[in-house]
Amino acid sequence: MSADVSANAAPSKPASVVIGHEDSGDMTLVFLNENGHEYHRKTYSERQAHAAIRHYEQHSAPRWIFRSIRDDYPTLLADGVRVARAWDLLLCHQIIRDSALIPKQLPDAAHWRRSQPVSDAHDTQAALFAWISPHARNTQDSDELYGEYSRQRDALASSRDGRVEMLCRLESAGALVAEEMTAAGVPWNTAVHEQILEDALGPRGVGGIPQRMRDTAAQIRTLLNDPQLSIDSQPKLLRALQRAGVAARSTSKHELVQHQHPAIVPLLEYKRMARLFAANGWTWLAEWVHDERFRPVYLPGAVVTGRWASSGGGALQIPRQLRPAVRADDGWVLIMADVAQLEPRVLAAMAADSAMAQAAAGGDLYEGIVRTGIVATREEAKYAVLGAMYGATTGDSGRLVPRLRTVFTRAMRLVDDAARTGEEGGHVMTLLGRTSPTAQPPPAQDMPDAAYAARDQQRVRREFGRFTRNFIVQGTAAEWALVWLAEIRQRLWALPQTQVPAAASGSVANHRAHLVFFLHDEVIVHCPRELADAASTAVHEAAQAATRRLFGDFPITMPLDLTVSSDAHV
DNA sequence: TTGGCACGCGCG
DNA sequence: AAAGCGCGCGTGCCAA
Numbered sequence: 249m250s251a252d253v254s255a256n257a258a259p260s261k262p263a264s265v266v267i268g269h270e271d272s273g274d275m276t277l278v279f280l281n282e283n284g285h286e287y288h289r290k291t292y293s294e295r296q297a298h299a300a301i302r303h304y305e306q307h308s309a310p311r312w313i314f315r316s317i318r319d320d321y322p323t324l325l326a327d328g329v330r331v332a333r334a335w336d337l338l339l340c341h342q343i344i345r346d347s348a349l350i351p352k353q354l355p356d357a358a359h360w361r362r363s364q365p366v367s368d369a370h371d372t373q374a375a376l377f378a379w380i381s382p383h384a385r386n387t388q389d390s391d392e393l394y395g396e397y398s399r400q401r402d403a404l405a406s407s408r409d410g411r412v413e414m415l416c417r418l419e420s421a422g423a424l425v426a427e428e429m430t431a432a433g434v435p436w437n438t439a440v441h442e443q444i445l446e447d448a449l450g451p452r453g454v455g456g457i458p459q460r461m462r463d464t465a466a467q468i469r470t471l472l473n474d475p476q477l478s479i480d481s482q483p484k485l486l487r488a489l490q491r492a493g494v495a496a497r498s499t500s501k502h503e504l505v506q507h508q509h510p511a512i513v514p515l516l517e518y519k520r521m522a523r524l525f526a527a528n529g530w531t532w533l534a535e536w537v538h539d540e541r542f543r544p545v546y547l548p549g550a551v552v553t554g555r556w557a558s559s560g561g562g563a564l565q566i567p568r569q570l571r572p573a574v575r576a577d578d579g580w581v582l583i584m585a586d587v588a589q590l591e592p593r594v595l596a597a598m599a600a601d602s603a604m605a606q607a608a609a610g611g612d613l614y615e616g617i618v619r620t621g622i623v624a625t626r627e628e629a630k631y632a633v634l635g636a637m638y639g640a641t642t643g644d645s646g647r648l649v650p651r652l653r654t655v656f657t658r659a660m661r662l663v664d665d666a667a668r669t670g671e672e673g674g675h676v677m678t679l680l681g682r683t684s685p686t687a688q689p690p691p692a693q694d695m696p697d698a699a700y701a702a703r704d705q706q707r708v709r710r711e712f713g714r715f716t717r718n719f720i721v722q723g724t725a726a727e728w729a730l731v732w733l734a735e736i737r738q739r740l741w742a743l744p745q746t747q748v749p750a751a752a753s754g755s756v757a758n759h760r761a762h763l764v765f766f767l768h769d770e771v772i773v774h775c776p777r778e779l780a781d782a783a784s785t786a787v788h789e790a791a792q793a794a795t796r797r798l799f800g801d802f803p804i805t806m807p808l809d810l811t812v813s814s815d816a817h818v
Numbered sequence: 819t820t821g822g823c824a825c826g827c828g829c830g
Numbered sequence: 831a832a833a834g835c836g837c838g839c840g841t842g843c844c845a846a
Contacts, residue, residue: 500825565839642834768829
């Protein structure tokens, strides 16, 4: 492992550097050449190590090898150290392990997977410990990390093309963005948020329950003739509704709107208020917004398809109603950009379906489909496309899907093949080689008879087919979004620094335009006002670069809806 | 008392 | 309105 360490080898221009953490608290940097071979290593105190990382970043911008960017990058950021390129061994291990494009597989090593099945642990306490603090069990020793990096390079070198390596680099870049966004925070105006709450819910009453919620609840109890009714209890509410003559089978909004009863309107109103109050009310504000910054925790690659998940604060579920609370600092603006119809465009491009790309060329894919004449309205086109990507077989959506097959032959064949592969128990891949998980047979259950069991098995297979059908589209769209993010980040960093810093503390992005939010197909950039044009251009160019990098010369457009504003009104 | 589950609903 | 994909989280309920 410690091959070729000559005493006087000055680590002048490392191609990559492993960041190891020793048990003593010291850090070891392992300097690697272009071939991924060690030519020097040095152990530092943490403070010295940060200084060294800053130095080498500035002079040779190597790729920094982290065990886990999520665990280890925040400390660097807090110390003002930002890196351009990285490799996250945990994230990359997962991708390489699962990818069908990699012939030479990584040896099995459970501790290089972040999520440990609970059954592995002796009790739930240990399972929780393993989840929260992987380093309690997993060494960060520099030799261990260097060894894993070498194994990953070997595995990647056995692939016939560079797609998975590209995906690993992108995944790692995304992880850097995620931590930088958490560090910067979404600029959040508490007063605006509180005003929205008060406008919607009324003033906070006794016990914290807003007045309008109490009043509406009382009204519902009267109308349902049930003075003690606990409206938040779904079974009790359902029984009360049925007693009052409402033949509803559930209390969902979708079901309730179909019934006529004086209590329905206030009940829907109550549910809207209760949702806002519970999910994003004063409690949420106190817990998740500090110093006028909302800091969600992103989990890159945590969804099987490669999408990001989030943990805490419901970062990916902020209701559009609260968007106005996102406010730029004084002298700064927000650039909000999202891609119109990202997934069907990605499908058209990955299938090289010229007819579908042609339909997408006008800016509105759905209008383009109407122009082909296979459907009459934009709405029909939209539901047909969603049905094709999700595997709808019934309803109006399912009825429209066959029409797409007559015109968008290649795109439909791609998703139909993916569905069939899934039904047959096979794997499918995204454009860059992220591979779907293996279908898990459902636990054996008592079935009334053999025919019933067969139907049940068929149903489960179809479900998995719908999953693999969607996997290739959602996953490749997630890859496009990762390239977009990485390209935005790179371009924003190249813009000049500003005189007026953003208010966020503890972030290296204080004086620069920076990403603050990402959600599948949209981004928010917080930007000094004087750089708004340059940053907007960066976001546009990044989208074009992403499309070129993934789809080459294939003529697909990815139109951005981009707004520059001091707030995030929608 | 607590963990797991179903429900319902927010986001793409 | 469309019923097809992927998530996280708050609530109530109930079995351990």
